[in-house]
Amino acid sequence: MFDTFxxxxxxxxxxxxxxxxxxxIAVTRGGDVSVSNPRTRIAAEAELRALFAGETAxxxxxxxxxxxxxxYPAGLTARLGRPGWRTIWADLARRIEEGAKxxxxxxxxxxxxxxxxxAPGPFWGNGLKRDIPGLPRKKPEGWGRALPVNWRLCDGMAPAAQEVWKLAGAGSVGGQALTGIAMLERLRHATGAAVWPFEWPTVSAVVLAEVFPSLWPLAPHPGEVRDEAQVRSVAQRLQRWQERGxxxxxMDLPLSQPSVVRDEEGWILGLGETL
Known part of the structure; x- marks a missing residue:
C-alpha cells in the first residue's frame, strides 16, 4: 500500500x-526515521509539499x-450553501490568512x-484580548437545536477528545483544525493528495488521514519532547500496522459507518480497531 509514513x-x-x-514532522521509510521541527506553519507547509513531491517523483x-x-459535526457545511467536506475545506482556504511570523x-x-x-456559536473561545463580535468567549447553548451538535460521531468514541468548535482554552483543538484544514486544502491541490476517508486511498500517491496520537500509550526516548515522541511513534506504528496486515x-472501517462520516465529518484512523 504505502512506502513512506x-x-x-x-x-x-x-x-x-x-x-x-x-x-x-516525522517521516519513516523502511527502518529509517527522521524528525523535523519547523518554526512556522508556512515553513511546515513548504516542507510537506517538497516531501510529497519528492516521494511521488x-x-x-x-x-x-x-x-x-x-x-465538523453535520450541519455546518449546509449553512455554507452545500453539504460536504469540500465546502468547508475550500471556505477555510479562502478565509485563513497566515503571516510569515x-x-x-x-x-x-x-x-x-x-x-x-x-444563535451564538457554534465556534467559541476567544483567545485574544480584544473582543470579536460574533465569537463568544464562553461555551454557548443551543447544541443540537439552533446549533449543530458538539461532537462528530468519531469524537464521541475517542477518549479525551475535545470538540472542534472550541478555539481557545485548555486542550482546545479548534484553532489547529481551522489553520490545518486550510493548509491541507492548498496541499492537496498542489500535490494531488487524496483525503481519507472522504476519498478512496487508491486514487493518489499521497493519502492524508486524521490521526489522534493520544489513542495509544507513549514511551518517549531520553531527551525527546513529548510532541516529538508522538510523531515518531505514530509514524512507526502506521508502518507496523501495514507490515502486520x-x-x-x-482504512476500510468508515465504510461501515453512517454516510455522514465519509461525506462531511471524517474519521480518526485506527479508531474502533484493536491495533
Whole structure:
C-alpha cells in the first residue's frame, strides 16, 4: 500500500515556535526515521509539499497523518450553501490568512462562520484580548437545536477528545483544525493528495488521514519532547500496522459507518480497531 509514513503534530501558535507545543514532522521509510521541527506553519507547509513531491517523483506512496480534525459535526457545511467536506475545506482556504511570523486570523474566521447561524456559536473561545463580535468567549447553548451538535460521531468514541468548535482554552483543538484544514486544502491541490476517508486511498500517491496520537500509550526516548515522541511513534506504528496486515482494515472501517462520516465529518484512523 504505502512506502513512506508521515506524522504531523500541528500547531496554531501565533508566533514562531520550536520545542514543546510546536509543529513536529516525522517521516519513516523502511527502518529509517527522521524528525523535523519547523518554526512556522508556512515553513511546515513548504516542507510537506517538497516531501510529497519528492516521494511521488521517486515512485513511492505516502500515508501522512495529521493530529487535527478533518471535518465538523453535520450541519455546518449546509449553512455554507452545500453539504460536504469540500465546502468547508475550500471556505477555510479562502478565509485563513497566515503571516510569515505565524500570525493568523483564526478567531476572526470563527466569528465569520458563526454569522451563518441564528444563535451564538457554534465556534467559541476567544483567545485574544480584544473582543470579536460574533465569537463568544464562553461555551454557548443551543447544541443540537439552533446549533449543530458538539461532537462528530468519531469524537464521541475517542477518549479525551475535545470538540472542534472550541478555539481557545485548555486542550482546545479548534484553532489547529481551522489553520490545518486550510493548509491541507492548498496541499492537496498542489500535490494531488487524496483525503481519507472522504476519498478512496487508491486514487493518489499521497493519502492524508486524521490521526489522534493520544489513542495509544507513549514511551518517549531520553531527551525527546513529548510532541516529538508522538510523531515518531505514530509514524512507526502506521508502518507496523501495514507490515502486520492491519492498516487496510483500519482504512476500510468508515465504510461501515453512517454516510455522514465519509461525506462531511471524517474519521480518526485506527479508531474502533484493536491495533
Amino acid at each position: 508521515v506524522m504531523v503534530d500541528w500547531s496554531a501558535a501565533g508566533t514562531p515556535k520550536t520545542g514543546a507545543d510546536s509543529i513536529w 521517486a515512485g513511492r506512496r505516502v500515508l501522512a497523518g495529521f493530529d487535527f480534525a478533518f471535518g 505565524n500570525a493568523n486570523n483564526r478567531f476572526d474566521v470563527g466569528a465569520a462562520l458563526n454569522r451563518h447561524f441564528d 492491519r492498516l487496510q482494515r483500519a
